[in-house]
Amino acid sequence: MKTNSTYSPARLLRLQRSLSPGGGLNLRRVIPFGALFLILCLVGAYFVFPAGAIPVQEAQDAANPDYREFPVIGSRTIVWVVAQLHLMFAAFVLAVPMFALIIEIIGYVTKDERYDHLAYEFVKLLSVSFSFTAALGAMLTFLLLILYPSLMQYMVKIFSWTFLPYVALFFLEAIFLYSYYYGWGKFSPKVHIGLGVMLNIVGTAIMFIADAWLTFMNTPNGITETGELVSLWGAVNNFIWMPINIHRIIANVAFGGSIAAAYGAYKYLGAKTAEDKAHYDWMGYVGNFVAISAFLPLPFAGYYLGKEIYAYSQSLGITLMGGTFSWLFIVQAILIGNLFLAANYYLWVSMERIDGAERFRKYIKYLLGAITISFIVWATPHSLVASVEEARAMGGSHHPILGVLGVMSAKNTAVNVLILTTYISFLLYRRGNKEATVPWAKMGMNIQLGIFVLVTLFVIFLGIYGYFVEASVRIGLSVPQVLSVLFAMISITFIDVLLFKNAKKTGEIRWGEIGNRAQYALFFIAITFAWTMGLMGYVRAGMRQHWHVYGVIEDTSVDAFTPTIGYAAIVVSITVFIFFVFIATVFWLTGLTNKEPWKPKEERNKSVEAAG
Amino acid sequence: MNLLVILAIIAAWIGLRFLKANSLAWAAGIWVGLYVGLSYGINPPLPSSILSMFMAIITLALVTYLTAGNDRMKEMADTIVTFVVDKRYTGALIGVLIALPLLVSFKVYLNMTQAPEPPISGRTIHPVPPNTITVNGSPFNIVEGHNPYRELESSDPDAFALHLENGRRVYYQNCVFCHGDNMEGDGQFAHGLDPIPANFQDATTIAMLQESYLYWRVAKGGPGLPSESTPWLSAMPAWENFLTEEEMWDVIMFLYDYTGQRPRVSEEVH
Amino acid sequence: MKTLATLLTLLYFVAPSAAQNVDLGTDAQREAGRLMYNAKCSHCHGARGAGDGAATAFLRPAPRDFTTGTFKFRTTENGELPTDEDIRRSIRQGMPYTGMPPWPQLSEQEVDNLMYYIKTFSDFFSGPFAEVTALDMPSPPSITDESIVRGREVFLENSCIDCHGNLGRGDGPSGPTLTDQWDIPIRAADLTKRWTFRGGSTRSDIYRTFTTGLDGSPMPAFDIQPIEDQWALVNYVHSLSRDEADYSTYATSVFTTAAIDPSAGADAFSAAPEAFFAMVGQVIEPGRSFFPGVNGLAVRAMHNADHIGIMLQWNDMSADTDGINGPGLEVPIWPNDTDTTQAFSDAVAIQFPSGDGSGGGLPYLLFGDVSNSVDLWFADLSTPRADHYVGNGSGNLTASGMDYETSASYEDGQWTVIIKRDRTLDGQITFEDAAFAPVLFSVWDGFSRERGNRRGLTSWTYLYLEPAETESPLGPMAMYGLITLLLGLGATTLIRRKYSNVSA
Amino acid sequence: MTNVLKIFVFVICVLAFYAYVGQMVPQKITYPPTSTDFVGDMTPLELAAAGEEIMSGKGTCLTCHTIGSPGDGLRFPDLGGIGGRAGAQIAGMSAVDYLAESLYDPNAFVVEGFLPGMPAVSNPPINLSDNEILAVIAHLQSLGSQPTVTLDTELQWQSEEGSAPSAPTVAPGEPLDGPGVFTNYACSTCHAIDDATRLVGPSLYDAGSRLSKAEIYEAVMDPDATIAEGYPGAAMAAMLNASGFYQNVSTEELKSLVDYLASKTGQ
Known part of the structure; x- marks a missing residue:
């Protein structure tokens, strides 16, 4: 397939944006802000590439250098930071409509007005945050065009035909978004929900297209050895395209939920009235519920992704898990362990405001024990850092006990136990103020307990059994582990729903009476999510090592080396910090809608006096 | 496992139970108990880097526990406040205020006077192989290549047995000095090598690798390692200088056969 | 026999x-x-x-x-x-x-x-002699100083030194000639390394060995009377070595204000701690050594402001000073080494990375590699000096013509070699205070016909130079202690102010 | 406002903690594999190391030559110890010159008992640059003696500008005919086409009578599927890869080539 020489810089723009570790972007506020930036980009791109001369033959034109240098921090770092920021906003604006819609539907089904208000409140966050997304996207585009011209030319050569549907979807997205947002309460609920569904479908499709571009860079496909395009569908449907799509949808929801929960926490801490407190307490809870629910299946999606990377190339797989980046996954384990711990912590503190939940308090220490042990197992590295003396005492850099904990069997088991434990915390929270009234209540609970115990034992058994079978079998064992955990969660939930159908309420949930520390736990979860995303962005881009497009376009710039984890950690921390400054601005702007209308000073004084 | 230490810790915990200690005391007791247990209860001892990581996680968990419940939180706060404010405990408070700085000073003293540590080599045990290598002049693709004799295992067991027997000879004439008679990395020269030779009985060595990976390691040895695996330290010879390709494959098959492991096979491509 | x-x-x-x-x-x-x-x-x-x-x-x-x-x-x-x-x-x-x-x-x-x-x-x-009865193996009595003194006498009376040498280092006069029943050369045990005893290193094991002899080897059974003398001998042999090899991870060089003088001999180094390194055969490159003549090397080092001296000691049953040796000599592949016309002398080498070692890694342990060279301080003990070689791998050794101040002596089965160098030398490693210099040692045993690539060697290890003055911990101790105290007091004051009503 | 401040401090603390965790693990920068950059001050030894890579890689030398294991039935001389012998092969010619001639003009002197047929490595398809050839010479010297050449060594065969001859160019648009493809991709370096001479590869003057078109096609596209007895494997695929044949040849050109070869029936 020959390159279409009449490419439009607008396509390039989106292409570049997709190359960030983010991808799924939703320019929702196209009309007021985004359109302006788009136009700027179009104009800018024409100036950056005079003559628009991107026929592929002339890609190596001497007038276009392969790289340009960004001052002080270097090209890579600036693109890295901007791309990461862009990704975080994109993830947020993609995810919020998803759970807003779900909440809206819940509201519609249960006829509970509260849910509808909450959904609208979430959607309000969108309006500002995606103009940030657009701004960052434009910035990223400019940077990539300026700093990595020849790489961008290659990407255009491969993906030119994916730009048309992208543009089309983009307009649809804008239309659905604004009709969904501005049309709140102005359509019949069914029509409005339909708009929401369409909004999500279009948003997801946009992300899928964008994902194709960036996954292609990791696992190029559908091209000849010299990089000529053979099959566009092959290039799109490369090895990790679908895994990344799935992983991103889920992770976006988790991330969006955690940010929304942080918003609730922020408002809660500032709330003056009991009513406000109750509302924002509830909002934080719902956001966190969404985040953690989406978070639970995430390790499975990650496993699928890792498997496909191995399938594509053993070298990439080993680079990722065993070589250069193996320590990164220890850091990741610490982050995710923290997430589990904080999520459970939030639930436990929340239970304090449920009358009747005291009876479950005694279980906390066992849950905590299980979490701690799993956390420790998961964070135990395979290659230990040990001094010569210690290594000699161990008989090498391999510890007989830690070595057992350092391999995949143990880690898989730990993750599954973590998931189960968190699920149990949820369950306890859920039945905090309820007492089952069905006649088979006792038996039902025993069955639940039985399933839980059996599955836990089964998961642990498989983990141990994994040490006694050959590796190919061991890899397969993770599947029954995952399935049994899923089975436990589904079946126990099913029984639970029946059990508590007409449950007797033993007490109220005293919304708004939660300790402030729970709100900080929500912040902690949001920060940790954002940081984990940043770290994973680093590894996803970093595993290509000295390639722009793995095995096809080599990175010959000064930044071809892979920086240390320590350096990445600092960049990620700074990026996340900037993100939170931005998101704080978003919170503040969103909060303006509830502000009293401006009045001249005298009037305000008067009203104060009147009140006094 | 050092049973005595563990028993002592459990005894101390039972003691706490009998004393009806409050949750703050429990947390301290558990922290100290786990610290002692992890430091002295496990043989061989854990590396200090791991120990501090474990203790950090445990600390986090204990803080979580203490603050998760309102009444526990209050109990903790009350205990601390009472201790600090109540006149009855003034003496003890002064003691603690003096003891803590002394402990810190002592720790500083220990840190500054301990024997110097030679540089640690954080070597990668299983580095990424190159895609292709040239063994004695013939190229071999590690990604797609496979053991040309493995198929004999099913197609011609007798020929396979001969290969194994040849592998045994090769092993005991070349490899046994470091990797040991029982392939546990404890040959007669192992004590003088750093890093120590690989233990093939361990489930995390050859069992999780493909035969082509082993072929790379055998053919190219220490000098063929990438820099993150400290090729200058490894005493693994580049066996292509001594052995034929067939001998190298044979000895690889013998390793798997003797240890009862199976090589990892490449996974299905979707 | x-x-x-x-x-x-x-x-x-x-x-x-x-x-x-x-x-x-x-x-x-x-x-x-x-x-x-x-x-x-x-x-x-x-x-x-x-x-x-x-x-x-x-x-x-x-x-x-x-x-x-x-x-x-x-x-x-x-x-x-x-x-x-x-x-x-x-x-x-x-x-x-x-x-x-x-x-x-x-x-x-x-x-x-x-x-x-x-x-x-x-x-x-x-056959008819299959039925055997185990001799009575008494349990060992406690060790006394007297018994060790007596053991030394028993040791001399029974001519143990003929094979095992005066101090038990396996250097008896008949040592080099010993063969077993099948005429394969065999060595008398080095009694100063109890951990290498084939039959076990406990006192009971030693007792069993000399009372029953080692059949097939030149070690006979000794019938020593009275039984106290048997245990005296056991205790004496036992006293010749420490329990375990205790291999070191690095050697420490101590600071001295005195001049470093190799000719002053081993006594000058007594203030430096001994580091004992395992030495194994070079089995990596052609010329492999499967039974190195030396299995352990003791290292002591001292330095002053300008010079460093490194003392190497190892046990060798014979001082081979006739013949030649060199790190680059050709070695045929074992067991084809049949030409015995050329004699080889004992030799030792200390290897450091060349330059300042900033290349990100060490040179390859076997005399370096093409891109990272090593400096070899090579002492052929048939000559009274140590030469400087630059190594770019086993096949690429070049003598620079430079040499180091050296002394070598052999006494009672032990070689002592001292080599001295300026702490700073152009193109070679600089020995800095409180720093770890990577080092690797090789020993060639001429009697075992070791030369070139056939030798015993250690792994890369380190030489640490103790600084002349160590920083006093008092200052930091006081500082951190004070900070903790202030923090504690601050917290106490805050809590007291806030909750003073509780104290009732 | 204090709340905002508290949250701000909290965020900073958590981020600092994670940044700290990142510093606690082993820090390693992974550099891209060093490509053989020829810098002026490379020592002969460094040059030799680079040469070793070239010989097994780009130079494809080891598809035909062995190093240190003669008698494997390969068609070209074993190169073990060549550095020691090189100076004595032709009277009056230094070792470096002898090696250089063997690389630039290999058939000027052919070792007794071997057939001519080695391609000049400075030309397509192998296409080594002058510097790369110097590196190869350095490595060959190191086999048996000490390398002496550096990048400053001048050889009479070196091209004026010191640049490598350009790679085969395919005229855009115009597909080549069969003989054109044969010439353009330098097939004649290894295969005779007009007579039965055995070069590196078998003569093709009777290809049409020995092989069907399908077999010829396979022999071109997958040379190692069937290797004529007595000829080295892997060489052709490597060379065709190096010359860009597989990347550039069009279906049409391939068809003409097969037709052309099939027309060669030995008469």
Whole structure:
């Protein structure tokens, strides 16, 4: 397939944006802000590439250098930071409509007005945050065009035909978004929900297209050895395209939920009235519920992704898990362990405001024990850092006990136990103020307990059994582990729903009476999510090592080396910090809608006096 | 496992139970108990880097526990406040205020006077192989290549047995000095090598690798390692200088056969 | 020395015929033993038990030939067959510092099966002399200073020094000539390294060894009377070495204000701690050394403001100062090394990375590599100096013509070599205070015909230079203590102010 | 406002903690594999190391030559110890010159007992640059003696500008005919086409009578599927790869080539 020489810089723009570790972007506020930036980009791109001369033959034109240098921090770092920021906003604006819609539907089904208000409140966050997304996207585009011209030319050569549907979807997205947002309460609920569904479908499709571009860079496909395009569908449907799509949808929801929960926490801490407190307490809870629910299946999606990377190339797989980046996954384990711990912590503190939940308090220490042990197992590295003396005492850099904990069997088991434990915390929270009234209540609970115990034992058994079978079998064992955990969660939930159908309420949930520390736990979860995303962005881009497009376009710039984890950690921390400054601005702007209308000073004084 | 230490810790915990200690005391007791247990209860001892990581996680968990419940939180706060404010405990408070700085000073003293540590080599045990290598002049693709004799295992067991027997000879004439008679990395020269030779009985060595990976390691040895695996330290010879390709494959098959492991096979491509 | 054959002839008339109590195991046991033997033992001891397996040429001492019925480690009379328990013990414990490993992972039954199968290799086990009784092995009395002093006398009275040397370093005058029953050269044990004793390192093991002798080797059984003298000898031998090898991870050089003078000898280094490094054969590149002559090296080092001196000591049964040696000499592949016309001298080398070592990694341990060279301080002990070589790999050694101030002496089976250098030298490593300099040692034993790539060597290890003055910990201690105190006081004040109403 | 401040401090603390965790693990920068950059001050030894890579890689030398294991039935001389012998092969010619001639003009002197047929490595398809050839010479010297050449060594065969001859160019648009493809991709370096001479590869003057079109096609596209007895494997695929044949040849050109070869029936 020959390159279409009449490419439009607008396509390039989106292409570049997709190359960030983010991808799924939703320019929702196209009309007021985004359109302006788009136009700027179009104009800018024409100036950056005079003559628009991107026929592929002339890609190596001497007038276009392969790289340009960004001052002080270097090209890579600036693109890295901007791309990461862009990704975080994109993830947020993609995810919020998803759970807003779900909440809206819940509201519609249960006829509970509260849910509808909450959904609208979430959607309000969108309006500002995606103009940030657009701004960052434009910035990223400019940077990539300026700093990595020849790489961008290659990407255009491969993906030119994916730009048309992208543009089309983009307009649809804008239309659905604004009709969904501005049309709140102005359509019949069914029509409005339909708009929401369409909004999500279009948003997801946009992300899928964008994902194709960036996954292609990791696992190029559908091209000849010299990089000529053979099959566009092959290039799109490369090895990790679908895994990344799935992983991103889920992770976006988790991330969006955690940010929304942080918003609730922020408002809660500032709330003056009991009513406000109750509302924002509830909002934080719902956001966190969404985040953690989406978070639970995430390790499975990650496993699928890792498997496909191995399938594509053993070298990439080993680079990722065993070589250069193996320590990164220890850091990741610490982050995710923290997430589990904080999520459970939030639930436990929340239970304090449920009358009747005291009876479950005694279980906390066992849950905590299980979490701690799993956390420790998961964070135990395979290659230990040990001094010569210690290594000699161990008989090498391999510890007989830690070595057992350092391999995949143990880690898989730990993750599954973590998931189960968190699920149990949820369950306890859920039945905090309820007492089952069905006649088979006792038996039902025993069955639940039985399933839980059996599955836990089964998961642990498989983990141990994994040490006694050959590796190919061991890899397969993770599947029954995952399935049994899923089975436990589904079946126990099913029984639970029946059990508590007409449950007797033993007490109220005293919304708004939660300790402030729970709100900080929500912040902690949001920060940790954002940081984990940043770290994973680093590894996803970093595993290509000295390639722009793995095995096809080599990175010959000064930044071809892979920086240390320590350096990445600092960049990620700074990026996340900037993100939170931005998101704080978003919170503040969103909060303006509830502000009293401006009045001249005298009037305000008067009203104060009147009140006094 | 050092049973005595563990028993002592459990005894101390039972003691706490009998004393009806409050949750703050429990947390301290558990922290100290786990610290002692992890430091002295496990043989061989854990590396200090791991120990501090474990203790950090445990600390986090204990803080979580203490603050998760309102009444526990209050109990903790009350205990601390009472201790600090109540006149009855003034003496003890002064003691603690003096003891803590002394402990810190002592720790500083220990840190500054301990024997110097030679540089640690954080070597990668299983580095990424190159895609292709040239063994004695013939190229071999590690990604797609496979053991040309493995198929004999099913197609011609007798020929396979001969290969194994040849592998045994090769092993005991070349490899046994470091990797040991029982392939546990404890040959007669192992004590003088750093890093120590690989233990093939361990489930995390050859069992999780493909035969082509082993072929790379055998053919190219220490000098063929990438820099993150400290090729200058490894005493693994580049066996292509001594052995034929067939001998190298044979000895690889013998390793798997003797240890009862199976090589990892490449996974299905979707 | 009595051999089994002569003994058998003698015993033929006195021994009771066809022992009934000999346990040869069942067919099933022997069959199980055979399978186990073929899987785990035959590559060294040979398929027919004749000590002629595939690996035999690479092992010294050579693997036991089971067909002759001669066993070293027994609790029975000299020349007799071992008891079942002796065979079990040898399998179970192995022989340290030889190719025979311990087999702790085998079950009792498996060891028994092996023992029964091993017995089938020799007719003696089913013959008239198969029934043996273990000698009484008394448990050792406590060690006293007197017994050690007496032990030294017993040691001299029984001519132990003929083979084991004056201080037990295996350097007796007849040491180099010793061969075993099959004319394979064999060495007297180095009694200063108890951890290398083939038969075990406990006092009971030593007692057993000299009371029953090591059949097939030149070590006879000694019948020393009274029994107190037996234990005196055991205690003396025991006192010659520490319990364990205690290999070091690095050597420490201590600061001195005195001048470094190699000719002053070992005494000048007594203030420096000894680092003891394991030395193993170079089995990586062609010219492989499967039985290095030296298995351990003691290192001490001292430095002043300008110079550093490194002292190396190792035990060697003979000082080989005739002949030549060099790090780049050609070595034929074992066992083709048959030309013995050229004699080789003892030699030692200290290897440091060239330059400042900023290349990100060390040079390759075997004399460096093409891109990272090493500096070799090579002392051929037939000459009184140490030469500087630049190594770019085993095949690429270049003598620069420079040499280092050196002294070498040999006394009572121990070489002492001291080499001195300026702490700063252009193009070579700079020895800085409180820094770890990577270092690797090689020793060539001329008697074992080691040269070039055939040698004993250590791994890369480190030399640490203690700074002249160590920073006093008092300042930081006071500072951190004070900060903690202030923090504590601050917290106390805050809490007290906030909750003062509680104190009632 | 204090709340905002508290949250701000909290965020900073958590981020600092994670940044700290990132510093606690082993830090390693992974550099891209060093490509053989020829810098002026490379020592002969460094040059030799680079040469070793070239010989097994781009130079495809080891598809035909062995190093240190003669008698494997390969068609070209074993190169073990060549550095020691090189100076004595032709009277009056230094070792460096002899090696250089063997690389630039290999058939000027052919070792007794071997057939001519080695391609000049400075030309397509192998196409080594002058510097790369110097590196190869350095490595060959190191086999048996000390390398002496550096990048400053001048050889009479070196091209004026010191640049490598350009790679085969395919005229855009115009597909080549069969003989054109044969010439353009330098097939004649290894295969005779007009007579039965055995070069590196078998003569093709009777290809049409020995092989069907399908077999010829396979022999071109997958040379190692069937290797004529007595010829080295892997060489052709490597060379065709190096010359860009597989990347550039069009279906049409391939068809003409097969037709052309099939027309060669030995008469």
